[in-house]
Amino acid sequence: MSAQDEKNKAAASSPIVIVFFVVGLAVSLLVGWSIFPKLLYSQKKQPIDFSHSIHLDAAGDCESCHYFREDGSFSGIPELSNCVECHEEAQGEDPEEIKLIENYIEPNKEIPWLVYSRQPDCVFFSHAAHVNMGELECKTCHGMIGESDHVEIYEENRITGYSRNIWGKSIGGFKSNTWDRMKMDDCAECHDEHGTRQACFVCHK
């Protein structure tokens, strides 16, 4: 063994060199867990800071605004005409209320809501099948949104264009509530539990 080799061996086993490994590990974990999610999602504000809790108190339940049509299809996000039923004129002086009247109701322009739960176009999802037939509660998928006082920032995945609420609230993909993720695995998990068919065409028509 040459002198040079001796030196190399000493250096390789030196605790100082291990530090570089640990630093690299730490930096990449920081990037992966903390910086990457911030870069991946752009933050968008909803057009109006809508309070679900006020409306829920006034209307009674979710279905007052998010109702099923006569043909069984689900209305989804209310259209401006639903808002006009109560907000034809400003109710109070809240700046958000003024915004609603001036920007949307008076010019009769639909409000461009950003939909947290919008699924990809390739997914066929029927509210009628889940809510009416499967008797799922709204919060099973949508969480406690009905109790919120403010709308949360809409985070859009810069690559896919979909909402962070579908997948990524927890960047590790961990979930503690059923409404934390709305990805295919989550649909499949529930379908599996309830013995619903798992065939592709159940959701992908």
Next chain:
Amino acid sequence: MSLGRRGFLQFCLGAGAGITFSPLPWKLMDDSCIWSQTFRGLPIEVPVPPVGEVNIEKSVCTLCPGGCGISVRKVKNRAVKIEGTEGHPINDGGICILGVAGLYQLYGGARVKSPLKRAGNRGEGKWEEISWSAAISEISKKLSQIRRNGSAHTVACISGKDRGTVPQLFKRLLTAYGSPNFISMPSSEDTERLGLKLMQGEDASVGYDLENARYILSFGSGLIDGWGSPVRVFRANSAWREEAVKGLAKVVQIEPRLSNTAAKADQWVPIAPGTEAALALGLAHVIVKERRYNKDFVMNHCFGFEDWTDNSGKVHKGLKRMVLKDYSPDVVSGITGISASKIVAIAREFTRAKRPLAVCGRGKGSTPEGLQEFMAIYALNALVGNINKTGGVRALPEVRTTAWPAVARDAIAKRGMSQPRFDRAGTKAFPVTESLFNQMHTGKGAYALSALLIDGANPYYTAHDKTAVAEALDSIPFIVSFSSHMDETAQHADFILPSHTNLERYEDVPTPAGLNVPIIGLSRPVVDPEYDTKHVGDIVIALGKSTDGIADSFSWDDYESLLKETMGGKWDTLVREGYWKDESYSPAAWSSGFKTPSGRFEFFATGLYKAGIRSNNDNDYLPRYEPVVLEGTSDSYPLVLIPIETTRLADGAVANSPYLTKTVADTVLRNNDIFVEVNPKTAAAYGLSEGTVAMLKTPTGEAKVRAHLYEGVRPGVVAIPTGLGHSAYDDYLSGKGVNANDVIGTVEDPVSGLDIAWGSRASLVSI
């Protein structure tokens, strides 16, 4: 402490390990997959229907003359799906492939989005957008000028159809203006109406009671390949199939090629192309010889069966003598290639069957058959006495609607209308025919045209012999197209005044060809117009109002009020149900007579003599087999080319949708190459194998094709699919294969003058 090479490598190793345990690579990979599912902006973009409340609008499909009821599913103002209307008397919930893909006509890429005026040379594709008022004013100025110069009769109109209010409006425009030259594009319905007029004395369509017929003898009619009102015939065919299993129905398909219809029939009779009339007369021979005809009908209600003597004492030949002498099974077998025993067997079965029915019109019926051929096939129906009977044939009158005020004709109009038609229809040459598009390009027109209006027709694509058609149309100095799409004909126009598509407009739909009951359908706008287009009826009214001297004939505010007024008491039912059916209709009893000169059903068409055909040969008035002489010699063109018509490829003025093109096998179209069907025996003789690239030559033109070996086509015959080979529209439609009409010439029927070319002589040389 310095980093050093070793330290750097350790850092990278640590970073690599850390990244693996972070979500970054996994999430990026997943997101990339999702991103790839939602590509946008590529040439093929998946249309995503809007989200919202769904509503259904009922209308009638006008993509073919079938008249099916359609229910259009809409989300807001966007139509997202077309379905057949349940309970509709024609299609009862069914829909054909063209109809279901009909949204392409509305949202497809080849729409003309505003009025256009030609900016470059004809066909160069350079256009200038102009306003509607400027376009109407320029065109009416031109028309007024022609009228003032005393050439009103040199203005013509080509229309895709001749029944319904829109064609009537064009006729009215021409009549008030002073031109007799309204031309409707030909189809087998033309021949059938002529034949019916002569044999039954009625101006009517032939109604086939398919639903109740139980022995269907089809002379090449593509019963499940788009003939008649396609969905209605599919349904009738399903019923026959159910009955056939029980031995209660039979379909016999007489056709040179094993089409879908032939394949699904109970018996396929592979006849030599173009000899159907001979077979019909051969069957008549057996029926007459064996005295199997309906004696009551033939003896008491027919004329011209037996020989007859006219007022001058001259004895004329009747059908009986003619068929017994000229069409024995042996003779017919020589012509048709069908064995004499088979001819006898079919004739016997036909007469023994409960409710037999002979059907004619080759393929989809887009090319007229010869008048005497129609008479020969129709005579079979008369021989078995199924005229005006359940499961038989009948003369179907037009549904009565409110008549329009008489056309105001000034001196110029009267002078113009007294001119003969330029296509010689209705003149001594062709006294019984109403219009003859083919005379335009066979160079036999009586005089040159100075202006042409074209609506609902695409002659550059649909007419035989493209070069001749192009030459004829290009020689007309002023052409206005009303096409909604940039089709081949619109490309060569001087002005395009784009009309609404079928889903954007009102229109009445008269009884479809072949239907057994008089009905009128209402096509309704189901969406707001996509572009700056107008209803063609409104354009004609506007032209009428602004052209000098004819405004008095166009007092309506708009087409919608005209239509409402025309439909009168039927309007409410039309709006509610989408159709109005004549419930009180039943075919006339034999005892009430026929409206022919003899008052009987005529085998010997005395009407022809009356109309001015001064032939001394009795054969000219009787059903007859007269071989269609195709252009070219058998030395240079040893093969016979026939078209293949299917529902999968629309081949009329309404172009195929690319969605349909995707459904054909790669033995029809592969990439941009069209395949022609050749019998393996023929292929061997010409050194062709599957997929060989060959030059198809006919006296009319030539095209590069590939060979598809198919035992379902007779030896010596080449079959080419129709509906391909567009040169206009968008990238999805143009340049795909070859237009069959480019390689098929015209053949004139000696009596009607209609182009009856069912094919062409051809050669196929491997290259």
